[in-house]
Amino acid sequence: MSHTKRTLTLEDVADLARGCAFLGSGGGGDPHTAFMEIEAALGEGGAIELIELESLPDDAFVAPCGWIGAPTISAEKLPSGREALQGLRKLEEITNRRVDAVFPVEIGGSNGLAALLLALRSGLPVVDCDGMGRAFPESQMVIFNIRGQQASPAILTDDKGNCVVIETVDNVSEERLARAAAVTLGGSCHLIEYCASAREMKANALRGTISDALRIGRGIRAARENGRDPFHGLFEALRASPHFDQAGVLFDGKIVDLQRETRNGFSVGRAVIDAFGGGQRLEVEFKNENLIARLDGQVRALVPDIISILDRETAETIVTECLKYGQRVKVVGASAPRALRSAESLAVLGPDAFKLPGPYRSIAELNGWK
Template identity: 60%
Template sequence: MRIDRTALADLARGAAFLGSGGGGDPYYSVLLGEAALARGETFELIPLDALADDALVVPCGWIGAPTVSVEKLPSGHEALAGLRRLEKELGRRIDAVLPIEIGGGNGLAPLMSAARLGVPVVDADGMGRAFPESQMAIFNIHGLSACPSVLTAACGSLNVIETVDNLTHERVARALSVALGGIAHMVEYPLTGAQAKAHAIGGSVSAAIAAGAAIRVAREQGEDPFAALYAALAASGLYPFAGGLFDGKIVDLERETTGGFSVGRVAIEGFGGATNGNGGRMELEFQNENLIARRDGEICALVPDLITVMDLETADSITTERLKYGQRVKVVGAAAPAVLREARALAFVGPAAFGFGDVYRPIEALNGWGRG
């Protein structure tokens, strides 16, 4: 599949939703992608099963605080420099790349470097959404190493990272990204084709494109973009349940950039009507991504399920660094891919990993979706 300008915009729209508030705003990546297409470069998307077992497949994406990425633009050379250095480290050419996470700008991050390398992007990613830390990738959960990895920054700095385990890798890479201005690009978890087919979350890029296209078409035809989004997510097979959690206006916001993350909370006050049981209050907590949603004090969604704040009128997703007082929003939730709900995955990406206790309840059970 060739990703043209329309599909690029659809991917950005869908990846912004799948980021659960994180992954970085995709706006700059869209500009880079449009410029690449104008130069005659092509973006080729291939399925996992098209990979040879001995192929070298490399995930990549940005590490750091999304609040920094809004103000500190990349040079545009970071990803390609990191991939070229990894080729040197491994002594062979890269055959394909994929997003380390499908969320936000990271869902588009591999496209431009893949075009420059002349290799395809695999229709898969390492998280099925966005998570704030690199050891939360499915590859680590399944016991694969992030190393060797290569971290590059806009200033031209390049660092090859080798660590004894993936948690140490995250801490080293995070500290480096902070030292280099708060944002950096990372090439990590080099895979064989066989490993990618066994462990990557397949179909996530095409699911993002389909979700974005559903919103676009619904808006063009004057239909409900949220209903179209829910249907597209269910049809993907990866996100079987989705729905609105709350409508309201942002009335309070706390956000700070610390330790290489954007952390905080946002409060949303209902309009007083009956929509989604509104008239009350919703509070979200985030660490780059939205992690937990409480409606009138009761949990209605929590990691690893997706929680995304969207513009009530346009159905555009609002990343955590773009949240502002007074925005009229709909909070939308979606079930995470099944692999993220397995016991071994919940140890890394479930509520306990973020200090919310060790009991996970699926979003569809918390909200009574799919009954009757």
């Protein structure tokens, strides 16, 4: 079996950022700042190697990473650029193991790019996988927790050089302590967690999701460059994915009301979107990520399926912290990876976990898609 490896270009990173924004379901943070950091690092002569999980020996030590906190804070509290490498070195110190590769703990939003920046700083490759297939607001809402991996030791680092090492008895406690530490350290921190052998990752990680995000971003860009509808490019890319193959437009309209606040380390609120000319209304509730979409009170999409709000002309995703009154948008839904729709997964990251009305019904069933 051959194992492919590729070096990502700056255009690839731009496409990846666009795709990650969509897969974030509104969350994971705006990729713009992360993209600029990567652009600067590539300009200094760095390189990003993307490898397949199968190319790693089973005993390789792999570190997922990302950021924890409210996206509204991360948009204003800029990173120093040193957080990720400091956390990586602390992990190697306390485990007495060298990290062999990194990857995003979630493929959504800015967090989908976090591992690329760490790869540039450390010289390590990025593995084409993640732990969520989207973004979720809480760190235990990850396939590694669902399948029995331990989050600890977790390493938090901030822009000032502070470092917190967390060891907990369970993964929910890790989320709570990490969230509290992130709030104390200013509301946004880099986090390395769920580190494990490549053998465990081969059993549990969601493969190919970086390639999926690249394909989504490239499909939107190529359609625009060729004078085609960028939404057609988006849906072609989604249909080509084994994870997100059921997708469609849920609503088309203008944002007429927006409620958003930072609460307990999360950005929470709702967006109200009216159809052009009046009539129908879609309401989207979010907790960092968009969680539920109701059309005139009837549920049309529900977590863990992806609900993203896109500019209706460019098909660029608008993350929750960038939503504004008056934006003209299309709301797009896509199926979550099948691993997230099992009964075992839904108990951790389905509607009940957010106190939303259930039970979960797939986006295809709710909208009559075949």
